[in-house]
Amino acid sequence: MTAALLTHPLFAGFTGAFEFIFSKQESDVTGGKKVGGIEQVLELAWTQIELSVLALLLAMLIAIPAGLYFGHRGKGELIAVGIGNAGRAIPELAAIALVATVIGVGFPGLVFVLALLGVPPILTNTFVGVRQVDHATVDASRGLGLTEFQVIRKVELPLAVPSIMTGIRGATVNIVATATIAPLAGVLTLGDFILGENVYGVNGVLAGAICTAILALLFEFALAGLQRRLTSKGLRLQQAQ
Amino acid sequence: MRFNHKKPLMALVMLIAALALAVGISACGGGSSSSATEATEAESTEGTGGEEGGGEAEAITSNPENAKVSLTIGSKNFPEQEILGEIYTQALAAAGYKAKSDLSLGSETVALKTLKSGQISGYPEYASTALTSFFGLEPEEVPSDATAAWEKANAEFEKEGLEAFEPTPFASANAVGLLKSTAEKYNLKTVSDLEGVSEKLSLYGSPECRQRIDCLAGLEKLYGLKFKEFKPVDISLRYTVLEKGQADLSILFTTDPQLAAEKEKFVILEDDKHVFPAGNVIFVTKKKVAEEAGPDYEKTILNVQQGLTLPVMQELDARVELEKQTPKEAAAAYLESAGYVE
Numbered sequence: 371m372t373a374a375l376l377t378h379p380l381f382a383g384f385t386g387a388f389e390f391i392f393s394k395q396e397s398d399v400t401g402g403k404k405v406g407g408i409e410q411v412l413e414l415a416w417t418q419i420e421l422s423v424l425a426l427l428l429a430m431l432i433a434i435p436a437g438l439y440f441g442h443r444g445k446g447e448l449i450a451v452g453i454g455n456a457g458r459a460i461p462e463l464a465a466i467a468l469v470a471t472v473i474g475v476g477f478p479g480l481v482f483v484l485a486l487l488g489v490p491p492i493l494t495n496t497f498v499g500v501r502q503v504d505h506a507t508v509d510a511s512r513g514l515g516l517t518e519f520q521v522i523r524k525v526e527l528p529l530a531v532p533s534i535m536t537g538i539r540g541a542t543v544n545i546v547a548t549a550t551i552a553p554l555a556g557v558l559t560l561g562d563f564i565l566g567e568n569v570y571g572v573n574g575v576l577a578g579a580i581c582t583a584i585l586a587l588l589f590e591f592a593l594a595g596l597q598r599r600l601t602s603k604g605l606r607l608q609q610a611q
Numbered sequence: 612m613r614f615n616h617k618k619p620l621m622a623l624v625m626l627i628a629a630l631a632l633a634v635g636i637s638a639c640g641g642g643s644s645s646s647a648t649e650a651t652e653a654e655s656t657e658g659t660g661g662e663e664g665g666g667e668a669e670a671i672t673s674n675p676e677n678a679k680v681s682l683t684i685g686s687k688n689f690p691e692q693e694i695l696g697e698i699y700t701q702a703l704a705a706a707g708y709k710a711k712s713d714l715s716l717g718s719e720t721v722a723l724k725t726l727k728s729g730q731i732s733g734y735p736e737y738a739s740t741a742l743t744s745f746f747g748l749e750p751e752e753v754p755s756d757a758t759a760a761w762e763k764a765n766a767e768f769e770k771e772g773l774e775a776f777e778p779t780p781f782a783s784a785n786a787v788g789l790l791k792s793t794a795e796k797y798n799l800k801t802v803s804d805l806e807g808v809s810e811k812l813s814l815y816g817s818p819e820c821r822q823r824i825d826c827l828a829g830l831e832k833l834y835g836l837k838f839k840e841f842k843p844v845d846i847s848l849r850y851t852v853l854e855k856g857q858a859d860l861s862i863l864f865t866t867d868p869q870l871a872a873e874k875e876k877f878v879i880l881e882d883d884k885h886v887f888p889a890g891n892v893i894f895v896t897k898k899k900v901a902e903e904a905g906p907d908y909e910k911t912i913l914n915v916q917q918g919l920t921l922p923v924m925q926e927l928d929a930r931v932e933l934e935k936q937t938p939k940e941a942a943a944a945y946l947e948s949a950g951y952v953e
Contacts (some may be wrong), residue, residue, distance in 0.1 A: 397746055401824030401832065463845070465839040468847050474857045475815075551716070554845035566819045567720050568744060 386573035387580055397569055405570055406577065411560070415581055418559035422546045422589070424481045429488030434534065437496025441530070442522050450497040457490035460549050466555045475556035480549075487548055488541035492534070498531025500526045529604045533595040542593060546586045550578070554601055560585070622744050668950045669914050677707035682902050685731035687722050688715040689846060690931040690938060691924070693736040695892060697942030699774075702915035702929035705952050706907050714938070726773070732900045737762065737783060738764045739890030741775070743825055751833070753888035757782065761893050767916040774898045776912055778891035781866065781921045785826060786879040786888040787814075788863035788870075790853055801881040802834055809836040815852045816862035820842035826862060826904060853877065865889070865920065868929030885906050892916070918949040 389395065391411050394404035440446035465486060469479040502527050511525045550561030563570050563578025570577075598606075672898045682703055694715045701712035719740055725731050738760040742748040746767045754760045757778045765775040771903055773797030787802055794800075797808045805812070820826035821841055830836050838860070844852055850869055853859035863870065869877055892911050901908055923945070930941040946952045 372947060397822070399819075399824060400747065400822045401828055403822065403828065405822060458637075466845070467848065467851075470851055471855065474855050475842065475848065475852060476842050476857075552845045555848075556815075556842040556844055558818070558843060562818050563721075566822075568718050569819050569822045 379534070384569075384576060384580070385462035387576035390570070390573040390577040391581065395571070397571070399568055403523060405564065406563075406574055407441035409452050411577070411581060412588070414558055414562055415585060416559045417547045418546070418561075418582070418585060421480060421552060421557060422542070423463065424482035424547050425549075426488055426538070426542055428481060428485035429492055429545070430538065432485065433489045433490055433537075434496050437493045437534070438500055438522055438530075439513075441497045441500025442518070442526060442600070444501065447497070454490040457486065458493070460486070462487060463549060472556060477557055480552050480555050480557055483555075484534065484549060486544045489547050491540040492537040493546070495533045495537025496530060499530030499537075500532065503529045504556070529605065531600050531602070532597070532605065535566060535593065535600065539590060539593050539597075542589045543586050546589055547582060550582055621921045628700075631803070633944075635825050661850075668918055670953070671702055671705040671911060671914065671946075673705060673707040673949050674907055675707060677905065677907055678709065680908075681709040682711075682732040682900075682904060682908070683713050683730070684710065684723055685722055686712070686714040687719060687734070687736075688717050690802050690915075691864070691928050692735060692936035694927050694931060694945075695919075696940050697938045698915060698919075699733075699735065699894065699912055700943060701846050701942050702884070702911050702951060703908070705946070708904070708908075708913040714879035726897065727771070727894060729897070732904075733894055733896030735892045736775075736895050737777060737890030738775075738893050739784070739825075739888035741768070741895070743888065750829055750888045751885050752884075753890075755885075755889065757891040761891070764893060768895060769898075771884055772898055773895055774901055775895050776909055777894040778893050779916045779919045780891070781924045782891045783864055783866045784882070784889035784923075786863050786865050786882060787830075787860050788849075788853065788877055788879045789860050790865075791876060791878050793859055799880055802830070802836075802886070805834070805836055805882070809838050811839055812859035813840045813842065813857075814838045814845050814848070814860040815842045815858035816847050820862055825887060833884050833886050846880040850858075850877070866924050866928055868925045868933055871922065871925045872929060872933070892919075915946070915951055918945070918951075923949075 390406040392408055394407035397403070397405045437450065440450050462483065465483045466475075466480070469475075469483050473479050475480070500522075507529070508521060508525060511521050516524065549559050550564055552559040553562045553565055560578045560581050563574045563581075567575050682700075684696050684700040684703070693714045696712050700712040701708050711723075716725050716731070716734070716749040719736065721729075722734050722736070723745065726734060738757070739750075739753045739811055741764045742753050743750055746764070754931050759777045761775060787805075789799070797804070799805060799808070800809075810831060814827065814830075815918065816826060821843060822828055822831070822941070827838075827841055830838075842852075849861050849863055850867075853861050863877070863879060865879065870879065892918075896908075927941050930936040930944070931938055936944075
């Protein structure tokens with residue numbers, strides 16, 4: 371099947387890239403040492419997964435509680451939306467340079483920078499998700515004697531799950547894709563192929579891009595599955611109608 | 612009460628505040644500090660003039676015949692290259708050509724591809740890089756004599772319908788750099804001195820360096836060195852990692868202004884086994900472009916690069932890397948102070 375796929379005219383330009391992914395290739399500048407191949411691809415991809423998952427968890431840890439709090443209070447729109455929009459405007463390379471001077475290059479610094487990138491979509495979507503909960507439902511739950519914390523935990527959070535997950539999925543694509551610049555700050559990810567054209571050649575650059583895209587899709591599928599499991603039955607029925 | 616939407620004005624104010632914040636932050640990233648540096652440019656312009664003397668510099672005269680020729684000058688993606696690209700562009704414009712620049716194209720592979728495709732007329736390249744990256748020479752095979760290296764590169768370029776003009780006076784090379792205190796602690800002068808110590812030291816360099824034979828791979832192979840670790844970083848951080856104490860060793864460029872300005876802080880190790888070939892800059896162009904552009908093309912480029920000695924290049928790099936001038940401003944200051952333009 372792979373062979374049929376490779377010879378398809380749609381992939382004609384990618385043949386070299388697929389070869390690069392599966393077997394080692396010659397390089398002009400390494401003094402005879404071959405580069406690429408499935409081992410290196412998997413090694414770099416694994417680092418990219420570790421980096422992305424940690425950054426995503428940190429982003430969620432910051433953004434979800436903050437979004438729930440501001441959404442529940444119905445205040446802090448300035449903070450939630452303002453931080454969301456300002457965060458998008460920070461160039462990642464500038465952030466990396468800043469972090470490099472403050473805490474130094476390496477894994478922890480990168481997790482921090484990538485988490486910053488993930489916070490805006492999660493924060494904004496959590497905030498909006500909670501605000502969209504029908505306030506009659508919230509009043510009713512208060513009438514039943516739920517405490518404010520219980521209102522958040524049992525009513526607002528479950529009803530906001532679809533919106534929160536949308537935020538998380540957006541953040542994930544951002545984080546996985548941006549993790550390709552990690553080789554500029556001390557950590558080798560698939561971005562090494564993309565940034566090192568002199569070493570890996572055009573096929574290596576393309577291979578890095580293809581692998582990163584596949585990685586982002588895998589994350590996306592995993593999260594879509596998670597979203598189905600987390601969404602409450604009532605909401606699923608409502609959406610189905 | 613939580614769903615109070617009575618405050619549209621407040622919302623508007625918030626929006627504006629958020630926008631202002633966003634614009635402010637992105638402006639910081641963009642480095643739009645040109646207005647702040649104009650004053651320093653005026654002051655320091657005289658500095659270069661005095662240093663250079665400009666005895667050989669011949670003022671560029673505009674030839675109306677050239678007005679019908681359009682030239683686009685490219686460069687690779689770091690400050691020194693952008694400065695050189697601007698110098699050539701502005702000099703050619705002064706000679707009457709319709710010259711514009713298309714700088715920061717990427718690595719040498721990208722720059723050469725752009726040249727071959729005809730999107731740019733020419734770009735500055737280091738003779739050593741051309742020989743090792745394009746023509747498959749091992750670093751130790753690169754001639755140390757500038758003219759010999761240029762002739763060798765030019766012979767190869769000619770096979771591809773390209774042409775390289777004669778080299779600049781200055782040469783640039785990669786080098787293993789470190790804090791002076793570290794060098795004194797381990798008594799290091801040459802790269803060979805690292806033997807026995809390198810296992811305790813970390814080396815930082817560009818992501819590419821790791822596998823290049825004219826960088827880490829060569830240090831391991833030719834010198835037989837093993838380092839505690841190699842960490843890839845963006846080249847703009849090459850001094851930051853030393854200053855922060857993260858890196859014991861960092862790959863620097865011999866033309867770096869920091870080496871001239873902070874002699875008491877940073878030093879480089881002598882490359883006694885020639886892993887890092889030094890390269891003078893040669894301007895690479897298409898033969899066809901050179902023929903169509905007429906004799907003033909080569910003449911102007913060779914003329915304007917005469918003043919580019921190591922101290923001058925370091926000073927120009929300093930303007931851009933340390934004083935945050937634009938490459939355009941630095942190039943203009945050079946042309947003026949060396950007497951190429953009025």
